[in-house]
Amino acid sequence: MVIDDDPDFRAAVTAILASVPYDVVSADGLAEAKPKILAERPDLILLDIMMDGLFDGFSLCHSLKTAKEFEAVRSTPVIFISAVKELAGSRFGFKGEEQGMAGPDDYVDKPVAPADLLARIERLLKK
Amino acid sequence: MPDPLILIIDDEESMRDSCSQILLKGRYRVETASDGTAGLEKTRELRPDAVIVDLKMPGISGFEVIEELGRIDPRIMAIVVTGYATVESAVEAMKKGAYDFLPKPFTPEELRMILSRALEHRRVALEAETLRREKQLLEENFITMVSHQLRSPLVAIQQYFEVILSDLAGPVEDKPKDMIRRASERLTGLLHLINDWLDLSRIDQKGLIGKVKPLDLGRILRKLVDFMAPSARQSGITLEWPGDAAAVFEALGDEESLEQVFTNLLSNAVSYNKPGGRVEINLRREPGFIVCEVRDTGIGIAQDHLPFIFDQFYQVSRREGKRGKGSGLGLSIAKKIVEAHAGRIEVSSEPGVGSTFTVRIPASGRAGEGA
Numbered sequence: 138m139v140i141d142d143d144p145d146f147r148a149a150v151t152a153i154l155a156s157v158p159y160d161v162v163s164a165d166g167l168a169e170a171k172p173k174i175l176a177e178r179p180d181l182i183l184l185d186i187m188m189d190g191l192f193d194g195f196s197l198c199h200s201l202k203t204a205k206e207f208e209a210v211r212s213t214p215v216i217f218i219s220a221v222k223e224l225a226g227s228r229f230g231f232k233g234e235e236q237g238m239a240g241p242d243d244y245v246d247k248p249v250a251p252a253d254l255l256a257r258i259e260r261l262l263k264k
Numbered sequence: 265m266p267d268p269l270i271l272i273i274d275d276e277e278s279m280r281d282s283c284s285q286i287l288l289k290g291r292y293r294v295e296t297a298s299d300g301t302a303g304l305e306k307t308r309e310l311r312p313d314a315v316i317v318d319l320k321m322p323g324i325s326g327f328e329v330i331e332e333l334g335r336i337d338p339r340i341m342a343i344v345v346t347g348y349a350t351v352e353s354a355v356e357a358m359k360k361g362a363y364d365f366l367p368k369p370f371t372p373e374e375l376r377m378i379l380s381r382a383l384e385h386r387r388v389a390l391e392a393e394t395l396r397r398e399k400q401l402l403e404e405n406f407i408t409m410v411s412h413q414l415r416s417p418l419v420a421i422q423q424y425f426e427v428i429l430s431d432l433a434g435p436v437e438d439k440p441k442d443m444i445r446r447a448s449e450r451l452t453g454l455l456h457l458i459n460d461w462l463d464l465s466r467i468d469q470k471g472l473i474g475k476v477k478p479l480d481l482g483r484i485l486r487k488l489v490d491f492m493a494p495s496a497r498q499s500g501i502t503l504e505w506p507g508d509a510a511a512v513f514e515a516l517g518d519e520e521s522l523e524q525v526f527t528n529l530l531s532n533a534v535s536y537n538k539p540g541g542r543v544e545i546n547l548r549r550e551p552g553f554i555v556c557e558v559r560d561t562g563i564g565i566a567q568d569h570l571p572f573i574f575d576q577f578y579q580v581s582r583r584e585g586k587r588g589k590g591s592g593l594g595l596s597i598a599k600k601i602v603e604a605h606a607g608r609i610e611v612s613s614e615p616g617v618g619s620t621f622t623v624r625i626p627a628s629g630r631a632g633e634g635a
């Protein structure tokens with residue numbers, strides 16, 4: 138499942154994922170994502186950090202890993218995707234953990250290199 | 265919003281009861297305490313919106329209670345009531361932080377009016393505080409926001425290019441593919457420019473990112489050389505670490521920022537070199553400083569350009585009609601970071617022979633003494 142508020146980015150990433158092929162569903166933001174995660178039960182989630190000017194990705198990831206409402210999908214791996222390097226943690230490491238936020242399973246920078254993204258996804262799905 | 269919570273501290277039971285009666289007719293929640301100690305305990309526990317306190321009580325006085333209220337939470341409104349009203353005691357109570365003063369006996373209407381004025385004052389003050397905090401947060405995040413807004417559309421375009429170039433959208437012939445590859449390279453350059461600008465704005469805004477602490481410059485340089493040598497070799501440039509791997513050059517700095525300084529200097533030294541050229545690094549100690557020289561055997565910089573190369577967006581290659589690959593911000597970022605460390609960066613150059621950039625970073629205590 139691809140969660141990002143940029144429809145073009147969703148379309149491009151969907152094309153990459155569909156080439157494997159993976160089944161891809163996408164959500165436009167936090168409000169759409171929450172019910173869809175529970176309904177679709179994805180095997181992996183690609184999550185944009187900054188949506189609609191808010192750092193929503195952090196809070197959604199934290200909820201997925203800790204909240205009771207998402208207990209059924211607790212073990213679903215999450216990959217952060219961000220256009221701002223220091224947010225995703227690829228440059229300084231994921232900082233939210235120091236503040237008690239549950240971190241993602243992996244993170245990549247936008248734009249993503251298709252081969253790199255697919256390799257990371259495969260590694261997490263094998264676990 | 266729950267109704268405002270009012271705490272009444274008075275040693276007279278009749279006063280506590282009558283005040284409670286008056287207030288409970290309005291939209292208030294009421295708590296009472298019969299002396300100062302109990303009142304302060306309840307204040308700490310319940311965080312009332314306002315406290316009505318009698319000045320003359322056995323045990324700790326009303327004045328002391330008001331002072332302590334200010335220490336617990338200055339946003340709690342204190343209203344003083346007393347039967348021994350004098351101008352002096354009123355002034356004294358206000359000085360200690362009371363919001364208003366009500367002499368006994370008072371009518372229910374007087375109490376309600378003073379209380380609602382105090383609560384209105386509190387509401388405005390709290391609102392102002394919230395706004396101030398939001399504004400501060402906005403300022404802190406502003407650069408990140410702008411950067412995100414600038415990058416998002418470019419990233420979406422770049423992502424489409426990646427899909428096309430990987431043949432994931434169907435086969436593409438060589439000629440259009442080559443054009444898309446070039447477009448993609450230009451876009452990458454633009455994304456780098458935004459990143460560099462972001463770094464520069466951050467240094468401007470906050471001074472040094474992270475905290476300065478003792479670190480080994482030798483280790484940082486070895487790491488960067490290991491990282492950059494393979495790509496330098498591909499361009500026919502030798503980038504080596506000639507120094508003693510065991511030597512420690514302890515400086516005071518922020519690792520992330522200093523990495524950026526030397527990444528910029530080393531990549532310039534590689535980019536502006538001649539085929540078959542070399543990049544040499546020399547680390548040494550001076551009193552109070554660790555000195556690092558990055559020397560290249562490249563095209564050099566003409567004397568008339570030298571004074572400007574640390575300026576933002578100044579690119580010698582662009583002036584001479586060649587297309588520079590960088591953003592034109594690399595050296596000004598390096599200079600800003602070095603100066604934020606209370607260090608210095610200098611350049612000397614001979615056209616056709618090469619350039620040397622010299623960086624001085626303050627040594628940490630022990631290393632400085634050893635010099």
